[in-house]
Amino acid sequence: MRWGVITFPGSCDDHDVFDSLKSDLRQQVKFLWHKEELKGQFDCIVLPGGFSYGDYLRCGAMARFSPIMRGVVEFAQRGGLVMGICNGFQILCEAGLLPGALVRNAGLQFVCQQVHLRVEETDAPFTAGMKKGQLLRMPVKHGEGCYYADPKTLEQLHKQRQILLRYVDAKGKSTAAANPNGSLENIAGVCNERRNVFGLMPHPEDACSKLLGGDDGAKIFSSIAAASAEKARQHA
Amino acid sequence: MRVKIFVSLKNGVLDPQGKAIERSLHTLGYTEVGDVRVGKYLEVEVNAASRTEAESRVREMCDKLLANTVIEHYRFEIEE
Numbered sequence: 001m002r003w004g005v006i007t008f009p010g011s012c013d014d015h016d017v018f019d020s021l022k023s024d025l026r027q028q029v030k031f032l033w034h035k036e037e038l039k040g041q042f043d044c045i046v047l048p049g050g051f052s053y054g055d056y057l058r059c060g061a062m063a064r065f066s067p068i069m070r071g072v073v074e075f076a077q078r079g080g081l082v083m084g085i086c087n088g089f090q091i092l093c094e095a096g097l098l099p100g101a102l103v104r105n106a107g108l109q110f111v112c113q114q115v116h117l118r119v120e121e122t123d124a125p126f127t128a129g130m131k132k133g134q135l136l137r138m139p140v141k142h143g144e145g146c147y148y149a150d151p152k153t154l155e156q157l158h159k160q161r162q163i164l165l166r167y168v169d170a171k172g173k174s175t176a177a178a179n180p181n182g183s184l185e186n187i188a189g190v191c192n193e194r195r196n197v198f199g200l201m202p203h204p205e206d207a208c209s210k211l212l213g214g215d216d217g218a219k220i221f222s223s224i225a226a227a228s229a230e231k232a233r234q235h236a
Numbered sequence: 237m238r239v240k241i242f243v244s245l246k247n248g249v250l251d252p253q254g255k256a257i258e259r260s261l262h263t264l265g266y267t268e269v270g271d272v273r274v275g276k277y278l279e280v281e282v283n284a285a286s287r288t289e290a291e292s293r294v295r296e297m298c299d300k301l302l303a304n305t306v307i308e309h310y311r312f313e314i315e316e
Contacts, residue, residue, distance in 0.1 A: 058304055065301070094304065101306045103245075108252045148249055148307060184249060 001225045002098035003027055004042040006072075006088075007064045009036045013049035013085065015206060026220050035064070035134035038071025043228045044081040045072055047088025049141075059102065059129030059144050060090035069095060070182075076103075077094060081125055081224060082197045086142055089189075098192055098199045099157065110143040113178055114213070115202055118168040121161045124195040129223030134216050135172055135215040138207035140180055145201040147183035147190075157190060165189035165200055205213020237282050237290050241312040243303045244275035258284055278302060 003021050007014045014031065021027040032038065052063035063069070069091075076082045077096055077123075084092035092098040105111060105138070119127050119134040130136075149157060157163055165188040169178040174186040181201070189200030204217030245251050251273050266294040280297075284290035294312055303310040 057302070061304065088286070093306075101304055102250060103307060106250055106252050109257060110250055146250060151250070182252070193252060 001027055001043045001228050002041055003029045004032045004038075004040070004108070005029060005044045006032045006034055006045065006047050007085075008047075008052035008066060008091075010052045010054055011048050011050035011087070013087075013203065016203070017046050017048045017085070017205040018218070020032070020205040021221060024208040024215070024218055025046065025225065027221070029223065032068060034066035034068045037067055038068050038075060041079065042075070042080065042082060044224055045075060046073075047084040047086060047091050048205075049086030052087055055144075057088060058094065058165070060094040062094075063087075063091045064095040072098065076192075076197050079194070079196055081228065083126065083224070084197075084199040085203055085205065086201055087123050089201055090144065092197060092199045097197045098190060099148055099153045100190065102144055103146045104144050105142070105146050105180075105201070110141070111145070111180045113139065113140040113180060115140050115188070116170055116172070117165045117202060118172050118174065120163050120166055123161070124164060124191045124198065125162050125218060125224050125227030126154070126189075126191065126198040127223055128227045130219060133172065135168065135170075136219065137214050138202045138204055138217045140202045142181070142201055145181040145183065147187040147201075149184060154184065160193050161186055162190050162193065162195075164191055164198065165202070180214055197216050237284060237287070237291065237295050238315045239280045239282050241278040241280060241294070241298065241302060241310060243278070243298075243308050243310045244273055246309055250308045258282050274276060280314055287314055287316075312316065
């Protein structure tokens with residue numbers, strides 16, 4: 001499977017994503033510079049974490065106008081898979097590719113810790129390889145990861161089952177204590193209506209090897225790879 | 237023309253910064269203080285032929301970049 005990882009000025013997890021995909025998951029990966037047009041054949045484009053444009057104005061507000069984003073929007077409209085991690089999630093929300101917004105953590109502190117996530121839906125490529133209710137463990141590291149959506153949008157998210165991941169405790173309960181940033185309904189990851197664009201605050205790329213404390217993050221990437229291979233088989 | 241733009245969080249959006257400042261003011265003895273909300277203030281110099289033109293351009297800038305209307309309101313004042 002062919003992956004593209006975008007580097008924006010201020011991205012800092014682009015190499016983590018690249019290395020995890022290449023070394024841990026044996027995937028084909030290419031770096032994409034934000035100033036270039038999106039050219040070439042890709043199955044999934046990843047917008048990595050970091051502090052694009054220094055988080056000036058709002059996180060992701062300026063990165064969404066980077067030249068490459070025109071191509072990313074078209075790619076998503078054609079049904080291509082797009083995944084935003086942390087700052088990438090913020091950029092996708094700012095770009096209108098995902099509903100809602102990410103605001104300052106309720107506790108005002110930057111959080112850097114391991115969290116447990118519960119897989120809520122499995123009929124999207126990003127979680128298709130997992131079981132509903134399955135628990136994943138991976139780190140979060142952000143200051144502005146509090147997910148917000150207005151009541152109407154939230155209702156839509158429920159109706160279309162777009163909430164793919166929630167913060168939970170080690171037993172799988174979505175409690176207030178298990179919510180690291182005050183996100184609405186403990187939401188950690190959502191997809192769009194068409195289920196080909198996904199954003200999450202936790203970092204699967206930092207949990208792709210047992211050496212780094214866990215490989216639950218690899219389950220998300222391999223889920224995407226399997227779904228993409230299946231799609232290619234159907235088209236062949 | 238000089239445009240003063242005020243961006244503030246919509247009601248219903250958590251403002252933990254505002255809450256922390258509110259608590260600080262209470263600690264300092266300003267017990268009369270109620271809800272505190274933190275926003276952004278921008279000053280933008282705009283070259284426009286008329287006030288109406290400036291207004292419509294600034295509104296566009298706010299909708300596109302300066303505010304995220306999912307979570308924020310904005311208003312602006314134009315000074316000649």
